[in-house]
Amino acid sequence: MLKQMEGSHAVAEAIALCRPEVICAYPITPQTHIVEGVGELVKSGALENCEFINVESEFAALSVAIGASAAGARAYTATASQGLLFMAEAVYNAAGLGLPIVMTLGNRAIGAPINIWNDHSDAMSMRDAGWMQLFAENNQEAVDLHIIAFRLAEELSMPVMVCVDGFILTHAFERVDIPEQAQVDAFLPPYDPVQVLDPDNPASIGAMVGPEAFTEVRFLAHYKQRQALRLIPALSDDFAKIFGRASGGLLRAYRTEDAETIVVAMGSVVGTIKDVVDELRDEGQKIGVVTLVSYRPFPVEALRDILKTAKHVVVVEKSISVGLGGPLADNTDGVLRNLENRPRLHSAIAGLGGRPITRASLKRLFHDAAHAPWEGPFFLDLNERVVGREIHRVRKVRRSGSTAENILRQLALASHLPQE
Amino acid sequence: MFQIRIHGRGGQGVVTGAEMLSVAAFMEGRHAQAFPSFGSERTGAPVVAFCRIDDKEIRLREPIQDPDCLILQDPTLPRVVDVFSGLRPGGYLLVNTNKTFDDLHLRALADKLPPGHARIVPATELALKHVKRPAPNAALLGAFAALTGLVHFDSVKRAILQAFPGKVGEANSAAAQEAYDLVMVQERAATA
Numbered sequence: 001m002l003k004q005m006e007g008s009h010a011v012a013e014a015i016a017l018c019r020p021e022v023i024c025a026y027p028i029t030p031q032t033h034i035v036e037g038v039g040e041l042v043k044s045g046a047l048e049n050c051e052f053i054n055v056e057s058e059f060a061a062l063s064v065a066i067g068a069s070a071a072g073a074r075a076y077t078a079t080a081s082q083g084l085l086f087m088a089e090a091v092y093n094a095a096g097l098g099l100p101i102v103m104t105l106g107n108r109a110i111g112a113p114i115n116i117w118n119d120h121s122d123a124m125s126m127r128d129a130g131w132m133q134l135f136a137e138n139n140q141e142a143v144d145l146h147i148i149a150f151r152l153a154e155e156l157s158m159p160v161m162v163c164v165d166g167f168i169l170t171h172a173f174e175r176v177d178i179p180e181q182a183q184v185d186a187f188l189p190p191y192d193p194v195q196v197l198d199p200d201n202p203a204s205i206g207a208m209v210g211p212e213a214f215t216e217v218r219f220l221a222h223y224k225q226r227q228a229l230r231l232i233p234a235l236s237d238d239f240a241k242i243f244g245r246a247s248g249g250l251l252r253a254y255r256t257e258d259a260e261t262i263v264v265a266m267g268s269v270v271g272t273i274k275d276v277v278d279e280l281r282d283e284g285q286k287i288g289v290v291t292l293v294s295y296r297p298f299p300v301e302a303l304r305d306i307l308k309t310a311k312h313v314v315v316v317e318k319s320i321s322v323g324l325g326g327p328l329a330d331n332t333d334g335v336l337r338n339l340e341n342r343p344r345l346h347s348a349i350a351g352l353g354g355r356p357i358t359r360a361s362l363k364r365l366f367h368d369a370a371h372a373p374w375e376g377p378f379f380l381d382l383n384e385r386v387v388g389r390e391i392h393r394v395r396k397v398r399r400s401g402s403t404a405e406n407i408l409r410q411l412a413l414a415s416h417l418p419q420e
Numbered sequence: 421m422f423q424i425r426i427h428g429r430g431g432q433g434v435v436t437g438a439e440m441l442s443v444a445a446f447m448e449g450r451h452a453q454a455f456p457s458f459g460s461e462r463t464g465a466p467v468v469a470f471c472r473i474d475d476k477e478i479r480l481r482e483p484i485q486d487p488d489c490l491i492l493q494d495p496t497l498p499r500v501v502d503v504f505s506g507l508r509p510g511g512y513l514l515v516n517t518n519k520t521f522d523d524l525h526l527r528a529l530a531d532k533l534p535p536g537h538a539r540i541v542p543a544t545e546l547a548l549k550h551v552k553r554p555a556p557n558a559a560l561l562g563a564f565a566a567l568t569g570l571v572h573f574d575s576v577k578r579a580i581l582q583a584f585p586g587k588v589g590e591a592n593s594a595a596a597q598e599a600y601d602l603v604m605v606q607e608r609a610a611t612a
Contacts (some may be wrong), residue, residue, distance in 0.1 A: 004442055004443045004447075006439070138479070149590065167455070167456070168481055171455060171456055172453060172454065172455040173439045173442045173443070173452070173453065173454040173455070174440075174442070174451075174452070174453045174454075174478070175446060175451060175452070269481065270479075271478075271479030271480060271481050271492050272479065272480050272481045272482055274479050275479055275480050293484070329522035356482050356483050357481070357482065358482045358485070359480070361484060
């Protein structure tokens, strides 16, 4: 049914349609509306046979989900930013134990300095934890990916994180087609665990594993994610048959057929990039964009197939691996590494801590990639004046104080000066 | 695509206003996107919300920098925020006030827009009269329907009643109706 609704509430409705049996989450901006939404659905009785468990922290939230999942229940949780960090140990445990929990991440920056706005730092902090990570481009996809995520997680017995851009998607009202219960039931069978803690057949999970077997356990985790590279497209096809629309998959190419420049990006920014691609195509430029839906597993072969004929690959990402550059650019570099005629890779860091990513800045970026290429990461819309002054000040003064406060002071002073 | 930017203060229903407008457009079969300016919301602080309306899917996620219509829920905001930034030359301006454009020193700005594109409406007064709360958002949406003709008043009314079922919705709807009628009188006078 088509509805005009907030992204968070659409996700909550999608979760309810997946018939979770245990939901355990702790509120944190910008994920709160999702948890409130599912909480209301449990309380009203719209979501039956589901226990909503209140806990004191994110660490407890995921720990309860782990226990519930190990006991054979379909378990769900959601978090963001510092909340994900607080549950970090349990994040690794859920994956290591092979428990098919689904978690929504309302993507938000990580402090310090504290920042409630959107970027992908939180998802990146757990990219090596062994969870599959899927990124939604819009709220329709946020809904669809959650339904796909439960099936994917349970078929492989491996947890899935569905990444939904905080505020930009979670708080946006837009048109969403909420599926029928019968459709979801046809796509997602009841949870049939591969391992279950059962008092009648006592067993333990979570053994200590020494050097004799740890490599093998890790190899098999990697092997499972490699299997997901085949399963994710298959589930996307299955989804299309039942729901009548394409959603999910490993990645999606937009106007890349004859493209000389191909942009690679994840999440909601792809919508803006598509508009820019259309504008530049109208001006005669051969440009396209690849939406990466699955970040873990990383679809090396599928991405290489699309990028191999390009001259320029521009990676636009909302995270920075401090001391290296963009993690997505780094991963994309690995895709291009052994190509005979490898495209030139251009890395751009954009939208950190909620800075808007505008069409105008993207147009300049894509133009510069072809005409004035740069080395290393390029910070889109960086205020170079502020940065320059702070670097200069730190060089002059030993006790230079906190960077964040110094920059805020600079900006406050500048805002009272006449505009240039 | 038609883009609306709403400026107000925390507690005035700025975000809800943008959301209800998107619902009204959706009810007419159009694509619409509403989103807030993502600040740390608190009562009285300047708040911005955005709404885009189009006949095709809206993919754009940047904040609205060049609105086709500006709705100003609080006329004191121009002193602290550059609310008029980017307003298109052929755009619309709707200001919640019981004063005049001259009183607000906005006459020059209003005159730059095409004739009849700038209107004032005492939305807070109407809200106090009907809703007993100074939340001017619903009344301004009624005025918006009259000023731009972009959405039918019936859709605005239905969107308000969907967001606020029961008596609160009826009261907001009455405020919107009166604001709609006030602006329609001005529209008719202008074309007569």
